Amino acid sequence: MHTAIFALLPLFLSPATTTSSSTFQTEMLFHHNLLRAEHGSGALIWDDSLEAAAASWAEKCNFMHSQTLGMGENLFCGTNSGWSEEAVCNQWGVRERDLYPYHHAPLSGTGHFTQMVWAGTERVGCAIQWCPDGVKGAWTEPSELVVCNYQPAGNVVGSYEENVVRPCGTRLDGGGRGVGSAVMEEVG
Numbered sequence: 001m002h003t004a005i006f007a008l009l010p011l012f013l014s015p016a017t018t019t020s021s022s023t024f025q026t027e028m029l030f031h032h033n034l035l036r037a038e039h040g041s042g043a044l045i046w047d048d049s050l051e052a053a054a055a056s057w058a059e060k061c062n063f064m065h066s067q068t069l070g071m072g073e074n075l076f077c078g079t080n081s082g083w084s085e086e087a088v089c090n091q092w093g094v095r096e097r098d099l100y101p102y103h104h105a106p107l108s109g110t111g112h113f114t115q116m117v118w119a120g121t122e123r124v125g126c127a128i129q130w131c132p133d134g135v136k137g138a139w140t141e142p143s144e145l146v147v148c149n150y151q152p153a154g155n156v157v158g159s160y161e162e163n164v165v166r167p168c169g170t171r172l173d174g175g176g177r178g179v180g181s182a183v184m185e186e187v188g
Contacts, residue, residue: 045123
């Protein structure tokens with residue numbers, strides 16, 4: 001059985017190779033902005049410096065957050081290559097949206113979603129890393145690690161009501177097309 005901890009991109013790369021392609025950037029930005037539009041948040045723009053920070057962190061093949069002040073961060077790692085950009089964003093966003101309690105304080109396990117739709121966030125940059133020896137803290141088998149960084153950071157205590165609103169239009173169906181299971185980490 002293949003498993004994932006929020007990974008993506010159907011590429012098998014050479015050892016310790018970080019990938020950033022215009023297709024990856026375009027798809028990650030598109031799927032972030034699709035979810036944001038449903039929640040009345042403005043479109044994100046791609047930020048090359050956030051992408052570079054994500055790539056630098058991802059190449060460590062370690063499933064823990066960078067703890068960079070002022071930056072939000074979502075992580076995804078998977079042991080197979082069946083995870084598309086859409087599937088990763090759906091795991092972070094659509095899957096968690098159904099758990100989010102709009103009427104009271106957020107629950108643990110919804111931070112990827114809230115970071116993605118956080119109205120005050122303006123920029124995103126993501127990277128994917130092939131880890132042939134696995135991802136420390138996640139899997140021991142070959143895996144892909146995806147890191148997305150956000151600025152300004154979301155998930156600010158006391159600011160959820162004005163930054164995470166109910167969907168305002170047609171909902172996405174959700175459910176990525178990835179094969180395997182997933183684990184995620186978020187920081188805001």
